[in-house]
Amino acid sequence: MKIRYDFVTNSSSTSFVIISDGEFNFKDFIEAVGVKDNSKFVDIYQSLFNAFIDDMEPAREYYEKHYAGTYSTFEEFIEKQLWKSGKEILPKILDAETKGKKVYIGKLSSDHDDIESFFCTDEFIIENEKIFVDAKEDGW
Amino acid sequence: MKLGYDFYKSLLLINKNLTKEIFIEKAGVKDGYSLRMFSRMYDSVTSELIDVDKEYKKYYSFEYSSIESFLYRKYNLKEKHIVELMEERKNNPDCLLYRKDDNSYGDYGIAQFTFSDTMYDRVMEILTLKTIQANENKI
Numbered sequence: 202m203k204i205r206y207d208f209v210t211n212s213s214s215t216s217f218v219i220i221s222d223g224e225f226n227f228k229d230f231i232e233a234v235g236v237k238d239n240s241k242f243v244d245i246y247q248s249l250f251n252a253f254i255d256d257m258e259p260a261r262e263y264y265e266k267h268y269a270g271t272y273s274t275f276e277e278f279i280e281k282q283l284w285k286s287g288k289e290i291l292p293k294i295l296d297a298e299t300k301g302k303k304v305y306i307g308k309l310s311s312d313h314d315d316i317e318s319f320f321c322t323d324e325f326i327i328e329n330e331k332i333f334v335d336a337k338e339d340g341w
Numbered sequence: 342m343k344l345g346y347d348f349y350k351s352l353l354l355i356n357k358n359l360t361k362e363i364f365i366e367k368a369g370v371k372d373g374y375s376l377r378m379f380s381r382m383y384d385s386v387t388s389e390l391i392d393v394d395k396e397y398k399k400y401y402s403f404e405y406s407s408i409e410s411f412l413y414r415k416y417n418l419k420e421k422h423i424v425e426l427m428e429e430r431k432n433n434p435d436c437l438l439y440r441k442d443d444n445s446y447g448d449y450g451i452a453q454f455t456f457s458d459t460m461y462d463r464v465m466e467i468l469t470l471k472t473i474q475a476n477e478n479k480i
Binding site: 216233234235236239240241242243245246263314315316319323324326327328329 | 348368369370371373374375376377379380448451453454457458459460463
């Protein structure tokens with residue numbers, strides 16, 4: 202006999218790629234997001250920044266650690282694992298690496314809090330001259 | 342104030358002077374992703390709004406003697422919620438009463454997040470322009 206005793210939930214995660222010219226820091230991030238310093242919503246983007254920091258890993262280390270057994274090269278991993286924007290973002294990653302920029306990959310989760318859940322299910326690009334964030338991989 | 346009256350349907354008090362430009366300015370966003378996000382938020386909130394007073398006067402005033410009675414009988418609002426709503430209207434004379442389908446905008450995520458616990462008070466402050474009026478009164 203099987204008895205359901207709680208709501209059925211569906212959690213998910215969304216991959217992101219961050220390219221940063223120098224250390225990925227909050228000051229540059231908030232500038233790229235486009236929110237004013239005195240906005241009453243800065244905390245929302247602080248939470249997003251923290252979620253990125255908590256999960257991001259250098260892209261090649263991330264590949265070696267999690268996907269080297271699945272994909273034969275880093276390039277194949279980017280193109281196939283990032284199913285929505287992989288082909289588009291691969292040249293950006295390779296170009297960034299040749300210029301000494303930092304490239305990170307990680308995942309946002311819908312399990313943590315309502316702020317991260319929203320960003321996990323949203324599809325967005327954050328971009329300026331110092332930072333590029335691609336979080337378009339949501340499948341919602 | 343946002344009050345659910347049916348599955349994914351809500352009544353909302355929104356200041357009649359609110360525009361997208363004011364919403365964006367009060368949110369404190371200038372460009373990039375935050376501007377796109379708050380623009381979507383405004384579009385989501387204001388999508389397919391129905392002015393309840395106009396609806397009542399035009400179609401239902403011959404049938405129901407007051408808007409309170411209309412809300413009670415037509416939309417099955419509880420008496421305590423009607424009292425609460427009318428009190429809120431009294432305190433916010435520049436606000437109009439609207440009703441809407443919560444997901445009419447077609448972007449479920451932004452609609453949910455706009456009125457999440459994290460956002461509710463701050464978003465309502467902008468929708469009713471409470472702070473602005475309080476400041477103007479001081480001047």
